[in-house]
Amino acid sequence: MKNTRASQVFRSWSHRDKQRKMSVPILARLSQGWDEKKYQMKALRFHSFGASSSVLRFEDIAMPSAADGEVLVRVSAAGINPSDVKNVQGVFSQTTLPRTPGRDFSGVVVSKGRYAGKQVWGTDPGLGMTRDGAHAEFVSAPAEFVAPKPESLTFEQAAAIGVPYTTAWAAVIGAAQLKAGETILILGAAGAVGSAAVQIANWKDVTVLAADRHSSPIPGAQRVINTSKEDLRQQVLDLTGGKGVEVVFDTVGGPMFEPAVRSLRLKGRHVAIASTGGSRVSFDLVKFYHNRSHLIGVDSNKFEPGELTRIMTELNRGFEAATLQAPKVESVRFDHAILTYEKLTNQTGAVKQILTFDAA
Secondary structure (H helix, E strand, O other): OHHHHHHHHHOOOOOHHHHHHHHHHHHHHHHOOOOHHHOEEEEEEEOOOOOHHHHEEEEEEEOOOOOOOEEEEEEEEEEOOHHHHHHHHOOOOOOOOOEOOOOEEEEEEOOOOOOOOOEEEEEOOOEOOOEOOOOEOEEEEEHHHEEEOOOOOOHHHHOOOHHHHHHHHHHHHHHOOOOOOOEEEEEOOOOHHHHHHHHHHHHOOOEEEEEEOOOOOOOOOOEEEEOOOOOHHHHHHHHOOOOOEEEEEEOOOHHHHHHHHOOEEEEEEEEEOOOOOOOOOOOOHHHHHHOOOEEEEOOHHHOOHHHHHHHHHHHHHHHHOOOOOOOOEEEEEHHHHHHHHHHHHHOOOOOEEEEEOOOO
16 A cells, blocks of 8 residues: 555656656756746655654645745755654654655755855754755755755765764764863764764764673774673773763663763763653762762754854864764665655664655
8 A cells, every 4th residue: 555655646757867857947947036936846745643654645745945044955865864753753742734854955056045056965953843854856944054065975975964963063062062082971872873973072082982782893982881781880980990981972861871870970971862761760869969960961953053054064074074974874765765764663773764866
């Protein structure tokens, strides 16, 4: 049934030659100030919350327009984040319907003004929630949430860095104020955000202790602590001469929160971005304040334009200098988007799923 629905919608437009014949004249007209609202585009849509297979569908909708301070981008590639899947399921209360999902993208700006004709990448906290997202042929976004695509990255790679790398930077550099010579403990270091944080910490000459549910080596980590077999706090103390770490970056939370916060040295900073297995945690408050510890929360959905602009500029420096590396990606044709959402609902992996469109 699911495959039938997708094939019916795509029967008249999924072939690359037919799509290319439509798109080239459109781009020429847009560059001349043509009214994009008169043209239809293909988009992934949901009108209610629920399982991806039940609520997602492909639709023809009006192309978005670029308001003042915004850019219109012909999407070349768009990443699917775990938060996109959760958004479709109804996890985020701010999401309004109907909606096109997708926060992270790369492509070519086809509107006049800033970045006109340039290859860009972008990530917008509102995309897919309070405004239509990037899982469509075109997307409009505030110019502050868009940056030039590093020449060292492909469109697919650029579409994979948005949420993971901006969140990691905001946490370890912005919130934790990580400094050269310090030691950081990263929980969930093998995940998308965690592995980005490892790279950023390496760039800033920080020692990385990684924690995850396995013992496999994690590039850039001095040591991997297997939290399914080892005592996290004791291992951290053993590795730091009994002092603990200056910073904990916690992408896990839940039952790992207390041993992580107790791994901090005097005046240490604990930055949390998630809590698996439940939103409530418990810890010894007396020991916490006697240690003069700091607890800081970071929410990538609350990024402000100026903040995100600064982060994206710094990340571009890292990618252009090859100090940062894009994650592994797997390209998926846009007409397979619903199947890919279903796949990510049931499993996670080290390879980022990227929806691809014909190049502009």
